[in-house]
Amino acid sequence: MESLTAVHPVTLDCEALSVREINRVLRALPDGSEVRLVAPRGRHNLAVGIEHPLSITIDGNAGYFIGGLGGSRTGGPSITVDGFVGWSVGENLMGGTIRIRGSASQSAGASACGGTIVVEGDASLRAGISLKGGTVAVAGDAGAMSGFMAQAGTILIGGNAGAGLGDSLYEAVIYVAGRIDSLGADARVEELTEDDVDAVKSLVAQTGFDHIAPGDVTRVGSARQLYHFRSEHHGAY
Amino acid sequence: MCGIVGILIKDPDLEAELGALLVPMLEALAERGPDSTGLAIYRQEGQPVEIVKDVGSAPDVCRRYDIASRTGYQGIGHTRMATESAVTARHCHPFSPAPELCVVHNGSFSNHATVRRRLEADGVVFDTDNDSEVAARFIGFRLAAGDDLEEAMRWVQKEFDGFFTLLVTTATQFAVVRDPFACKPATVAETDRYVAVASEYRALAGLPGVDGAAVFEPAPGELYTWSR
Secondary structure, eight states, rough: OOOOOSSEEEEEEEEOOOOOHHHHHHHHSOOTTTEEOOTTTOOOTTTTOOOOEEEEEEEEEEOTTTTTTTOBTOOOOOOSSSSSSTTTTTTTTTEHHHHHHHSTTTTTTTTTOOOEEOOOOOOOOTTTTTTTEEEEESSSSTTTTTEEEEEEEEEHHHHHHHBTBBOOSSSEEESSOOOOOOBTTTTEEEOOOHHHHHHHHHHHHHHOTSSOGGOOOEEEEEEOOOSOGGGGGGGOO | EEEEEEEOOOOGGGGGGGHHHHHHHHHHHHGGBEEEEEEEEEOTSSSSOOEEEEEEEHHHHHHHHTTTGGGOEEEEEEEEEOOSOSSSTTTTTTEEEETEEEEEEEEESSEEEEEHHHHTTTTTSSSSOOOOHHHHHHHHHHHTTOOHHHHHHHHHHOOEEEEEEEEEEOEEEEEHHHHETTSSOEEEEEEESSEEESGGGGGGGTTTTTSSEEEEEEOOOOEEEEEO
């Protein structure tokens, strides 16, 4: 598609265009364009695979994979959803920011390599599953099995964390302001260092989650007992 | 995949529109289950439940049977992507093992053969080799043994292993339950005019007054029931 001249702001009607058409238009818009997607009505895959800096507002509730695969190591779009989203918002995000004004369903930020997923409401089960370097920040509660097998990156939970938090965690770090229902296998509570407090402070500044007291969060990391084969377990194999 | 939808109407003025409400709900989930489509329509208490199921996508089947013209106080539907048994009208959901009891299922049961053998030993007869029918027959068996719907559903959670979102209706009750890992989706929208359930929100997005509805996802392993 030929490149479009930026008109600010661009409005795209999700009832009039297919998701594929919308994403094609988004890809063709010049850097810095402002776009509003109206009437999303729970549609999936909106603003997926957008690598360049756009300011995208989704005007209502949206479906699965919103903003997934977006951005790059050097940045990406800034997406705001004025509503709630379905499964896997920001899946495999590489860069940029996705802000959800409402709640997010399961697997928010799954496998995100970079960028930030901000959920102003609650996140359902498996938030930050297999995180690979991105940031998932939830103002409210996060559901069971959040941070499962997260390899790198940061998860901030402003409310309570459900059962099995950080199960089989690698090197990602989880900060929880509220209660933790239970820790998953190989996850442990660790001492909060000054670096941690600074990291949470900057996340609070970035997200606006000022109900979180950076010095009072619980740090959860990996006990690293599942990393290696241990000779005393030989009999189990 | 598979898609499930259901609506229990509270405001009698909406009963004339039951079919017109159900069709776009089902069509929104046609991609989740393109093989076949089925519905149960509760027209009036005391009247038999009408069950329509056939091979074909939701738009096709709804058109073929003029579902949009149906009236009633409650309806459930299913779009099927078969994974474990044949694509025939008999294998479609809803399964109705007893008058007024209907079940739609998204997911798969891993121990359905074991449960089926036990039920068969107790004299239960099956129509198909579908795993969802086993859950439906099991619920029917428990209800016939004197359980109320909540007890029967707790038995389902105890006895069945696998992934499921189940939507179960009787003449007076509407129930939804998800497996403890919430492997399959479900979204509820409730207003003072109706309570509606669907695999995905986009199936609810066209309902009247949905912007003011209480919208939530059933928590894993928790049973939700509504009564008329």
